[in-house]
Amino acid sequence: xxxxxxxxxxxxxxxxxxxxxxxxxRNSLSATSxxxxxRCLEWNASAQSELDRIQAALSRIAESLExxx
Numbered sequence: 001x002x003x004x005x006x007x008x009x010x011x012x013x014x015x016x017x018x019x020x021x022x023x024x025x026r027n028s029l030s031a032t033s034x035x036x037x038x039r040c041l042e043w044n045a046s047a048q049s050e051l052d053r054i055q056a057a058l059s060r061i062a063e064s065l066e067x068x069x
Contacts, residue, residue: 019025
């Protein structure tokens with residue numbers, strides 16, 4: 001099996017190179033990257049909203065645990 005490592009590696013690198021040199025494939029990578037950016041922004045907003053909700057709940061719990069004077 002070890003005699004196949006170099007040819008398979010070269011085949012894989014050549015395929016990646018051909019993929020990146022194609023105009024259509026570069027455009028699809030660009031579109032995928034932009035889509036990921038949009039999804040990350042949506043997820044960040046959702047996560048921040050959830051963290052704010054958790055912080056408010058923890059604040060209410062902390063207030064209820066404070067000794068009454």
